Amino acid sequence: RKEVEQDPGPFNVPEGATVAFNCTYSNSASQSFFWYRQDCRKEPKLLMSVYSSGNEDGRFTAQLNRASQYISLLIRDSKLSDSATYLCVVALMTTDSWGKFQFGAGTQVVVTP
Amino acid sequence: DAMVIQNPRYQVTQFGKPVTLSCSQTLNHNVMYWYQQKSSQAPKLLFHYYDKDFNNEADTPDNFQSRRPNTSFCFLDIRSPGLGDAAMYLCATSRDPALAGYNEQFFGPGTRLTVL
Numbered sequence: 001r002k003e004v005e006q007d008p009g010p011f012n013v014p015e016g017a018t019v020a021f022n023c024t025y026s027n028s029a030s031q032s033f034f035w036y037r038q039d040c041r042k043e044p045k046l047l048m049s050v051y052s053s054g055n056e057d058g059r060f061t062a063q064l065n066r067a068s069q070y071i072s073l074l075i076r077d078s079k080l081s082d083s084a085t086y087l088c089v090v091a092l093m094t095t096d097s098w099g100k101f102q103f104g105a106g107t108q109v110v111v112t113p
Numbered sequence: 114d115a116m117v118i119q120n121p122r123y124q125v126t127q128f129g130k131p132v133t134l135s136c137s138q139t140l141n142h143n144v145m146y147w148y149q150q151k152s153s154q155a156p157k158l159l160f161h162y163y164d165k166d167f168n169n170e171a172d173t174p175d176n177f178q179s180r181r182p183n184t185s186f187c188f189l190d191i192r193s194p195g196l197g198d199a200a201m202y203l204c205a206t207s208r209d210p211a212l213a214g215y216n217e218q219f220f221g222p223g224t225r226l227t228v229l
Contacts, residue, residue: 008153034217043203043220044156087155091216101146101207101218103155 003027006088006104013078013111020074021107023088030102032091033064033071037084038106044087047073078111085109116140117221119204125227126194134189134224136204145187146218147179148203156203162187163209191226199228 006023013019025033033050048055050062050071061074075082088104118137126132136145144163148156160179161168167179176198178190191198202225205218 004155032216041201041225043223045220046217049217089218100158100161105153105155 001026002104003102004088004090004104006086006107008105009108009110011107011109013075013082013109015078015080015111015113017078018074018076019078019109020072021086021109022070022072023104023107024068024070025088025090025102026069027090027092027102028069029092030069030090031093033062034089034091035060035062035071035073036087036089038087039084044089047086075109078109080111080113083109083111117204117206117219119202119221119224121224122222123225123227125229127229128195129193132191132194132226134191134202134204134226136187136189136221137185138204138206138219138221139185140206140208140219141184142206142219143184143209144207145181146205146207147187147189148205149198150201150203150223159189194226194228196228199226201225 004025035047036044037047038044048057050064054063059076063072085106085108087106090102092100120135146161147159150156159173162181180188201223203223204221207218208216
């Protein structure tokens with residue numbers, strides 16, 4: 001079983017619609033959670049950190065459910081420029097795995113006109 | 114303004130010919146990482162450094178070596194590249210994970226390696 005799992009998609013979303021997807025993680029020692037955005041043939045860029053209480057940044061909302069070990073990302077009012085792969089990243093901060101980040105394989109989102 | 118710089122951006126090498134990829138950072142972060150990413154896959158961690166402490170992933174081939182001569186620079190050496198080593202190589206940094214807060218990673222633009 002992969003340590004961080006994501007639905008690869010693609011999620012085909014009409015412009016202006018809402019899309020949401022999840023990421024599950026297996027290590028209960030996971031302490032920090034992030035969503036990164038990666039465009040084709042580019043490096044990952046931080047979209048947002050995910051806080052325990054959930055957080056919102058403009059059209060993007062992230063939630064964390066520690067009991068069920070998943071995080072989610074919701075994109076409202078989708079723009080064409082939101083088309084990308086969204087990587088779920090989990091950070092382990094145990095003494096054995098300090099500073100180690102685990103990546104999902106990404107969820108592809110395609111926003112269509 | 115570039116914070117994590119990788120050179121070269123594109124590298125073409127021949128099968129078996131050694132290559133060195135470089136990474137530098139202006140963030141003064143303690144931790145530096147090297148990842149390999151192939152198409153439609155998650156970045157795969159090869160090594161990371163906490164200051165000068167080197168940590169090799171168990172499944173990183175011996176063909177891959179790394180050096181970190183100082184805080185700012187880190188190198189990835191591929192001693193005998195094979196066709197399967199063609200990939201994007203990403204360098205990343207983060208702050209000391211022992212510090213409070215969300216210590217996200219900052220990525221360089223990557224080096225795309227082609228092996229002929």
